[in-house]
Amino acid sequence: MAQITTDICIIGAGPVGLFAVFEAGLLKMRCHLIDVLQQVGGQLSEIYPQKPIYDIPGFPVINAQQLVDGLMEQIEPFKPGFSLGERVTGLEKLDDGSYIVSTNEDTVVRSKVVVIAGGLGCFEPRKPPIDNLETYEGKGVTYMVKDPGLFRDKKVVIAGGGDSALDWTIYLSELAEQVTLVHRGDTFRGAPDSAEKVAHLAGQGKINLLLQSNVTAIQGNGRLQKVQVLDKNKLIQTVEADYLVPLFGLTPRLGPIADWGLQIDKSAISVNTLDYSTNIEGIYAIGDINTYPGKLKLILCGFHEAALMAQSAFKYVYPEQKLSFKYTTVYGVNTF
Amino acid sequence: MIRIRVEDRDGSIRVIEIPDTVDLNLMETLKIYEYKLRATCGGMALCADCHCQVIDGGNNLPEPQDAELITLENHPGASFNSRLACQIRVAEEIDGLSIRLMGETE
Missing domain, CATH: 3.50.50.60 (FAD/NAD(P)-binding domain)
Known part of the structure; x- marks a missing residue:
């Protein structure tokens, strides 16, 4: 203090x-x-x-x-x-x-x-429009990565398409059990190097890359358990998640x-x-x-x-x- | 006159008539017409406070440039018809445009 x-x-x-x-x-x-x-x-x-x-x-x-x-x-x-x-x-x-x-x-x-x-x-942090998002803040939903160790061997969903979303996807792919990156666009217009690395990791199956998609709902039982993702064809898929990290800037x-x-x-x-x-x-x-x-x-x-x-x-x-x-x-x- | 139909966040709808001599972007114009737009970045396509959805009449809009696309792609509330009002010049081409305001108020 x-x-x-x-x-x-x-x-x-x-x-x-x-x-x-x-x-x-x-x-x-x-x-x-x-x-x-x-x-x-x-x-x-x-x-x-x-x-x-x-x-x-x-x-x-x-x-x-x-x-x-x-x-x-x-x-x-x-x-x-x-x-x-x-x-x-x-x-x-x-x-x-x-x-x-x-x-x-x-x-x-x-x-x-x-x-x-x-x-x-x-x-x-700019928050995505998801019902109950605030209920799960501190219980799986976090808007910044302060201590990466927290994500070790966990299932992490990152939402966003900016540099920080790309950087943390790359970083956490080595640490977490599973990393899913959800991005509403079909390309990443930020740092080309990071975008290339993310595409490479996705190609190798080391991360799940969901493009033209949005996180639309979250579910849990006191703690976050699942994230619902809607794609451009209106198809919904559910991704298991210990953490959701929306990274949409400030x-x-x-x-x-x-x-x-x-x-x-x-x-x-x-x-x-x-x-x-x-x-x-x-x-x-x-x-x-x-x-x-x-x-x-x-x-x-x-x-x-x-x-x-x-x-x-x-x-x-x-x-x-x-x-x-x-x-x-x-x-x-x-x-x- | 350039006519634009504006739906505010509370659902209220108004058609604003803008003199075609105006030399402003749509964000600035909306502020003149007393719409509440915070416009943190002042028109640099960086903050998305002037985020709007194009409901109709968008065929003649200029294509968004990279700066606008980057901001919109990283904005959690953006959808396929989203634009940043600060990146749209008010000109005859946008006569008949219909938009819904989505961004931050003041």
Whole structure:
């Protein structure tokens, strides 16, 4: 269990969360970031790392991952802490006005200010439309392979056609008793090497490859036992399964933040444009997760919001001090 | 005018009339007409938030390109008539199109 004390706890390590570290750092405020994804960068790294972005001032064009890498370099002097691959589960306000943010990995961050920079929310696995799917979560249905050893000598059905579905099919074919890959397409358009390997394994009879098919139902008796697969000719077959691993990528959901008493408007947090504060004192929301009249979901708007947030947050971190605004062109970037 | 019949997730049906001078994709156009589309990726065929099913009138639609096909093939709710609205340009060719919205709301 990690216990961290900092000035600002930033929920979300996307571009706006990262830049908030810089703006806070200029005012001598330390930050700790939490993100459910294993890497920093949010949508940019998770959804479109190789896409060009054209509206970052000063960069006529910049690749999304390059922007994230640049932000990491820019905030490095301020030594932010990171808890990656962790989902924020709880928020508690203490008597002294500070906050405790906790995660599913038992990390506890105590801070004077909380900044929600969660983009469109917390990335969660995209679930296929199958009745009872959630009933069997943790009882055979899992959306990620954390411990491959779990699948040793088991019957595993993997659903999906992306790189991770191909990669895990190849990996688990050596470990599991039986691997079935169910894919709705007739080809794999992802990594050609992996697709070739999967076809080869299927040709050798080492895996079952069910193309142009979907998992449509699951059955079990407390634990998963069978998976029903429908093909394009409407033929149904039943596959015995100890595990079903649907791998259809991630999609953002607002998650537990929705239950914190924040004013929510259409899945976004309402803020005061004076400083991007929420209706709860000491909690700010910046970037795509906030809403206000005229809101534009642009990275550059999030950067602006981060700057104003930091100026306002200063009063919670240093209540005894007066803030004087300083230009980096005059004073440089003074690190801790 | 380009007319498109749109069935929303709640089953409500409306025919929207779009000026043929519009220079937008169907996802952007639907948002203008106040349909709730989250559009996480903003039109890069990556998120499938603008996933729709073509019910009728799809003969003149341009063939999906690789990026759209990859996303749809990896989307658990996609079917044989699925398209991504962000990859369809609003033009005369799609006049009479009938779609059902499937993707995420805001």
